[in-house]
Amino acid sequence: MDDFGVYAAFGVNGPPQKLLSAEGSSRVRVAVPPSVRQVVLFSSGRWGERICVNAELNDSDRMPITIGKLTPYNKCLSWEQWEEETWIDSVTLNVSLEGGNLSTEPEVIMAVKEYTPKDTAAPPAARELHGKRKRAQTAEEEEGGNDWTKRREEEENMCPNATSEKTTPVRKVRGQAKGSQKLFASGADTTKLKGAGEKGAAEMQGTVGRTPPQSAVRTKSRQAKAPAHTAPLASPSGRWGQTLCPIDAQTAILIGGQGARMQFCKDPMWKLCTEDMSWVAAETLAEGPTPEARIGHTAIYDPDSRRIFVFGGSKNKKWFNDVHILDTQSWKWTMVEAQGKVPPLAYHSCSMFQGELFVLGGVFPRPNPEPDGCSDSLYIFDPRLSIWYQPIVTGDKPSPRSGHSACVMQERKIYVFGGWDTPVCYNDMYMLDLGLMEFSAVKTTGNPPSPRSWHGSTVLSDTKFLIHGGYNGNNALSDAFIFDIDTNSWTEVRVPELSVPRAGHSIITMETAGHRCFSEEDEDADMNGGRTLLVFGGGDNEGNFYSDLTTVAVEELLGAI
Structure with a gap:
């Protein structure tokens, strides 16, 4: 039976x-x-x-x-x-x-068969249950730091752009017309970000497209009331704040993200095959307890153990400091019962070095009445011992920040760029020497990227990495820059494929069919031969979430310097 x-x-x-x-x-x-x-x-x-x-x-x-x-x-x-x-x-x-x-x-x-205990007080009035303005006033609702509200702007920690003008984003008033919702709103000066990424970026209201639409504003209101459909998807839905993690030469795993109407994606996990650029829904492929839906988390692959480590992130007013591991050989999820202490973090960076996870910065929740704070701490997770610890670091370390990027170069240095904290948006660069465990500020030359956070970054070669897009406190950006660690110099590159404004997107490099390096004299030939840059998702702050997959040959990028 x-x-x-x-x-x-x-x-x-x-x-x-x-x-x-x-x-x-x-x-x-x-x-x-x-x-x-x-x-x-x-x-x-x-x-x-x-x-x-x-x-x-x-x-x-x-x-x-x-x-x-x-x-x-x-x-x-x-x-x-x-x-x-x-x-x-x-x-x-x-x-x-x-x-x-x-x-x-x-x-x-x-x-529903309703049940009301005799000793239970009558439920709150309907207006209190769903009155968004009234709920916005309570201190409890502000604890997660995720509700962008103009009326509390004196407590908000947003990120201005590089000018002296007060162009910081503000949280949308909870009764504001939907037609004006954006991924990030701009407005008066404020004093608090922090979990803003999740709710702030979530303020996008509008179209979800596989490619950046040209008339999103006109289609926004029409699509907002379209009935939901349950037909199987052939590719991921539009989203931002997800992770895209390569696991071998032809495969990457997409995890999490948030799309239209502030909804966490119904299709949170996909497998990308770069041989034919096809997607396979992967949520039901793996056994074990899958991570709860989230945004602002990190996912990093360890080639030695062939496992993906997912850490942190947030979901509405929930904050995570859990570690989930996906074994890509057995396709089984496990949740780590770790020793040691690490705070719940979102919009941090996570780098792999000698089998350990190096977690830097990010947003963490504080009890009321304090706003959420940005961290400047470095935490290390040792998977072999399932333990968190804080190393002793010296030198000039980065100030507290979130939404920054971190690139591991030559297996011995981590380069940290950008991010934001009250009330500053950064475009500075720091380097952590993994042998000495010493931070130092990097003095750069050339034309640097403007201050930004939630940008995309990836290593292109043994000496170069890319910074693309992001959010400057007012707009989503579309520019791209390559940094050379040999000369500590920035060079802006212009390629048509990277001309769409994006923030909260994913950028990786992988082996793909059809791309080969023809210059054997190129100093980076051993690394960029046959490699391709892949850009997925993100938002443009104009009501659009993207689900397109953009590709650029690495050799083309390096040739544009």
Whole structure:
């Protein structure tokens, strides 16, 4: 007998209600009462051939508020109203089963059996439950530092651009018209960023395209009310704040990110094959507990152990300091029970050196009434001992910052560029000598990039790395620069493929078919032969999230110097 079932509990006191069973319909729709502020969805019994259970909380226009998925390895989901910025009245839970012997029964529409204990106070008024302006005033809601609100701008820590003008972004007022939402808003001077990346960038409202659209502003309002579709995707949805991690010469893994309507991506994990530039949805390929949806995390691959390490990030008002490991040989996730202390961090940098993770900077939450802070600390994670520790470092270390980049050069130096902290956006450069564990400020020549954060960076050769795009406190950027560590010089490069403004995107270099280095005399020939730069995702601060994959031959970039 097949005892499989999918259940939901509505509210902290609500009893579980069976939504799907082995014999019934494979789809169900449930109207969530206005008094319910928590929903827990879980499965029970043997999964058999079943693949997954898709779940969506939709608003009255049937637009997804939040999305999740049950699998044989992740059998429980939970949502809370104060974590979902668009949770309002008339919320509907839609649940559908994939795989197994699917029933031909029509979709079932159910009502929630509400449960109210006798000693429980009456629920708050409807306006208080979904009144965004009222919720924006509470100190508790400000603790995560993720809600961009003009009325609290005296506490906000945003990043100005390089001028003396007050062009720092501000958080959008929670009643502001959707038509004016952007990835990052610009406005009056402020005093707090910090978790801004997640909510600030999440303020993008509009189109999701595989390529940068030319008329996004005109299509924004029309697409905002389009019904959600559940057809399988052939490629990742548009997003920013994700990670794209190469694991071998032809394969990279995409993890996490956030897209339109401040929603964390329903398709959080993909595998990219560069032989034919094809994508494969990979969330259900790996066993074990997958990381919770997040943004501002890091993912780095260790070629010796052939494992991906995912650390930190944030989700709405949740902050993470967990370490998840994906073994790319067994395709199994594990969560590390680490010793030592490391704070929850987002928008930090993470570098691999001799099998250890070097985590620098980032945003961390503080208790009220203090705003979130940027870190200048260096933490090291040793996977062999599953322990965090702080090394003794000397020299002139970088000031606290987040949204910066870090490139490991010649397996002995980490170059740190850019980022921001109250109220400054940086374009300075620091180098950490991994042998001496000594920081030093790098005096550069040439035309440097303007101050920025959330830019893309990648190593091009043994002596050169690239900085592209990012956010300067007002606009998303499209310029590109190459830094030469031999001469400590910057050179701006102009290639058509890198002309689209992007922030929060991913840049990697990989072996790809069709690109070969023809100059054997090139000093970088041993490294850039057959290598290609790949750019994925990001946003333009004009209402667009990208899902396009742009490629540029590394030899073309180096030839443009």
